Amino acid sequence: MSDRTSSISTPNGKSSELPVLSGTHGPDVLDVRGLYKDTGHFTYDPGYATTASCKSAITFIDGDEGVLLYRGYPIEQLAEHSTYLEVCYLLMYGELPNPQQSEEFNSIISHHTMVHENIRDFINGFRYDAHPMAMLVGTIGALSSFYHDSLDINNPLHREISAQRLIAKMPTIASYCYNHYRGLPFMYPDNSLSYVENFTRLMFAVPAEEFEPNPVAVKALELIMILHADHEQNASTSTVRLAGSSGANPFASIAAGVASLWGPAHGGANEACVNMLDAIVNSGETIEKTIARAKDKNDPFRLMGFGHRVYKNFDPRAKLIQKMCHDLLNELGGDTPMFELARKLEEATLADEYFIERRLYPNVDFYSGIIFRALNIPMNMFTVMFAMSRTVGWISHWMEMHEDPEGRIGRPRQIYTGAAKRDYPV
Numbered sequence: 001m002s003d004r005t006s007s008i009s010t011p012n013g014k015s016s017e018l019p020v021l022s023g024t025h026g027p028d029v030l031d032v033r034g035l036y037k038d039t040g041h042f043t044y045d046p047g048y049a050t051t052a053s054c055k056s057a058i059t060f061i062d063g064d065e066g067v068l069l070y071r072g073y074p075i076e077q078l079a080e081h082s083t084y085l086e087v088c089y090l091l092m093y094g095e096l097p098n099p100q101q102s103e104e105f106n107s108i109i110s111h112h113t114m115v116h117e118n119i120r121d122f123i124n125g126f127r128y129d130a131h132p133m134a135m136l137v138g139t140i141g142a143l144s145s146f147y148h149d150s151l152d153i154n155n156p157l158h159r160e161i162s163a164q165r166l167i168a169k170m171p172t173i174a175s176y177c178y179n180h181y182r183g184l185p186f187m188y189p190d191n192s193l194s195y196v197e198n199f200t201r202l203m204f205a206v207p208a209e210e211f212e213p214n215p216v217a218v219k220a221l222e223l224i225m226i227l228h229a230d231h232e233q234n235a236s237t238s239t240v241r242l243a244g245s246s247g248a249n250p251f252a253s254i255a256a257g258v259a260s261l262w263g264p265a266h267g268g269a270n271e272a273c274v275n276m277l278d279a280i281v282n283s284g285e286t287i288e289k290t291i292a293r294a295k296d297k298n299d300p301f302r303l304m305g306f307g308h309r310v311y312k313n314f315d316p317r318a319k320l321i322q323k324m325c326h327d328l329l330n331e332l333g334g335d336t337p338m339f340e341l342a343r344k345l346e347e348a349t350l351a352d353e354y355f356i357e358r359r360l361y362p363n364v365d366f367y368s369g370i371i372f373r374a375l376n377i378p379m380n381m382f383t384v385m386f387a388m389s390r391t392v393g394w395i396s397h398w399m400e401m402h403e404d405p406e407g408r409i410g411r412p413r414q415i416y417t418g419a420a421k422r423d424y425p426v
Helices: 035-040 075-081 084-093 098-111 117-124 132-145 155-183 195-204 213-225 233-245 250-262 269-283 287-295 317-333 338-348 353-357 364-374 381-401
Strands: 005-009 016-019 060-064 067-070
Touching: 035 155, 060 098, 067 075, 067 084, 067 117, 067 317, 075 213, 075 250, 084 098, 084 195, 084 213, 084 287, 084 381, 098 155, 098 195, 117 132, 117 155, 117 213, 132 155, 132 287, 132 381, 213 317, 213 364, 213 381, 233 250, 233 364, 233 381, 269 317, 269 338, 269 364, 269 381, 287 338, 317 338, 317 364, 338 353, 338 364
Parallel strands: none
Antiparallel strands: 005 016, 060 067
16 A cells, blocks of 8 residues: 555545555556545546556556566567567566576477367368458467366466466467468477477478478567567457456457457557558659658548557667568568668658657557568468467466456446436337
């Protein structure tokens, strides 16, 4: 409990002493839980943009300074020194693993990568042209029908093994959604490969040929997965917490997160960037005209991949992924006209007062879509890739929520604007 309070008066003449809470970083917060009891008023905050729905020790973002920390570690340091599975361990358990813990965790994940054969049949039951995200939502939710041994949400061991299974099986399921959509055979995991190497094999290998993972492609995917592993209380993470607050099993909760991520305003942003860049390249439109259209209030055109709801400075993830984008395209050839356009757009906007004043800097989606395109990953798989990366963040928040003694079922309030009470006409 805080030893500081702030008094607030409401229009009905009543007042409430609200505790002032402080976190490790970030602004102080008013605890408004007693407001309704004291005054009969509650707060109105569409989109919860200024409301903290929970306490969390997992991720911190300072949008004004362009800072992203996982368990206190700057994303720049993790991107340079860590692996995705090491980041998974960090997010789940709060500390970086020592060598023995890392070896044990990697072994556990490797030996959970296979899925029940009936899941292959389940995915094959989808229509041939089903969207991969539709298959992913359904399949993740269906996992609860296969793992009855770990569905007691009040058992810490069950929560842990469910988390491990989800992290391990997500690449396998994601690749099966892709292969079903493309009409390609399903590959079994290879436990001799690293997590990301194994995923590239599951996606792109065929039984008739040997497969050798491209180290530059693996490095690019590993970076993308680290950068997308968690991002605080975004829409999909909040959805996982809200679903989980009702006591829903972990697979149902993560499926809810996948469904939320599917929305174009959330997980579809990098796809929108590629579509925009494609349209500009195909039209032959100049950079100058594109910038002018973006600034024209009467033109419906929007410059996708710039600005962020949280980051009011440069997205730190964009700085990291930009160099990787260069390296990958130099190695693979890639979509050079698109990347050149992206680089020119970045240079133009960073030098334009209109964008500087509004702090519309390139975000991570601006480059991640280009990397996926260079790796021949189709656009309808972009959000599946995002979901695979974010699974560890979702499940870490789900685990933390169940360890929180203040946790309770989510139940937002509303301002009712419908008809006043009236009688049924007789």
